[in-house]
Amino acid sequence: MKKIGLLFLSTFLLLISCNSTPKKTYLPESIGAINSVAIVIDNQLWEGAVGDRVRQHFAAPVLGLSWEEPLFTINQMPAKVFSGSLLNTRSVLFIAIDTLSLGHIKTDMYATPQKIGVIKGTTEEEIIKNLDAKADEMIKAFKDLEIEEAQKRFLKSLNKDKxxxxxxxxxxxxxxxxxxxxxxxxxxxxxxxxxxxxxxxxxxxxxxxxxxxxxxxxxxxxxxxxxxxxxxxxxxxxxxxxxxxxxxxxxxxxxxxxxxxxxxxxxxxxxxxxxxxxxxxxxxxxxxxxxxxxxxxxxxxxxxxxxxxxxxxxxxxxxxxxxxxxxxxxx
Structure with missing residues (x-):
């Protein structure tokens, strides 16, 4: 009887320890055409100086092409539209007026792989300043991610010539x-x-x-x-x-x-x-x-x-x- 009690106790403790382990969060696979970036920004900001500066950085001409083509294909949308499956977009730039002034990059927030550049400021001038400071870093992060995505797609069918x-x-x-x-x-x-x-x-x-x-x-x-x-x-x-x-x-x-x-x-x-x-x-x-x-x-x-x-x-x-x-x- 004592052995049965000890067995029950050990089993119960094992179950508790298993249940107390945090569950791993599984993120959906990110989506989006290669070289496309979702720009989440209110229409008023997009149509003014902030939008102009975003285009100056993220739609700059690619070097070495026969004629001008933008670095990224830009898809602009206000924050209220950025929901549902759009949250899974691979490369995202989020810009907003806020009580905070910052610029940083978040990884795999809603999907994987995913990079989300965040630019905030208390004024339009502050947003532009933060954007200028972080644009090159964000462009590199987006481009590296796009390169990795393209390379991942190659693996589906490789040339085996030696x-x-x-x-x-x-x-x-x-x-x-x-x-x-x-x-x-x-x-x-x-x-x-x-x-x-x-x-x-x-x-x-x-x-x-x-x-x-x-x-x-x-x-x-x-x-x-x-x-x-x-x-x-x-x-x-x-x-x-x-x-x-x-x-x-x-x-x-x-x-x-x-x-x-x-x-x-x-x-x-x-x-x-x-x-x-x-x-x-x-x-x-x-x-x-x-x-x-x-x-x-x-x-x-x-x-x-x-x-x-x-x-x-x-x-x-x-x-x-x-x-x-x-x-x-x-x-």
Missing amino acids: VLEEKLGITLSLPSIYKVGKEENNFIWIDRQIQKGTMNIIAYEVPGNYFKSDSTLVTDIVKMRDSIGKLYIPGPDVPGKITYMITEKAFSPYVFPAEISGRKAAEVRGIWEINNYPMAGPFLTYIINDDKNDRKVVIEGFVFAPATEKRDYMFELEAILKTVQFSDKQK
Whole structure:
């Protein structure tokens, strides 16, 4: 009888301890088109100086495109409308007049993954001041989230070709729709067909000491791209003319420091064109240090799509390029 009582007591205590454990909150999966941001703000603020400043930051033109396209597609709505399934929007910017003055980012409030930028102020001037102070941080948070979402979608169907690993000792998370079109020496060209053209990825390597000086970096990058274009990326056949891809002559590309796959890199954005033929489009290049192998690995995405908006195409290519991983083996 005593044993039965002890068994009952231990079972009862176990049940109590289980019931006292806080229940884990399960959030729904976030929703939203890639590169879209919900701007939750009253109509009066949206139509005035505050709205102008929001557009100045979050709808700024993307660098390196053929014509102006906004950084994000903006969907404005007043707070009373932001309810129901809209609460699950992936990227949200909330702006309001309040007794508090602040600017911060909240993570996974209503859904996951989700980033909500919050800007408040006691006056419109204070809201604008807080917005200016936090806009770059919020833009980066939204863009990083969108990159992660795009990469997650790639995993549903990946290209299993090993050519990049075999030739260059790198891998990319490539959607299966991309196919290897050319492999020559240590140059690989991968592409996919789109409605009005092609999306392209190329990869190659240059010696570790290829770039001699920071003062000539941009010029040297252009020379590198143009020499690769002449060797491997021909343009249309034109009688009596030699056509191949070059960097647009009229404008220098934008060059920024970057970190890719944990390595120092340079990010290059600009416009390509075809020598001796009227074709052009945007490109994004990462030049990545591989000190172990005394080389720099170059991966680039470029789009040919005449009379078509290209922001989302270039964004997909950026998301793919940022999945690059290096083999641990000495090449």
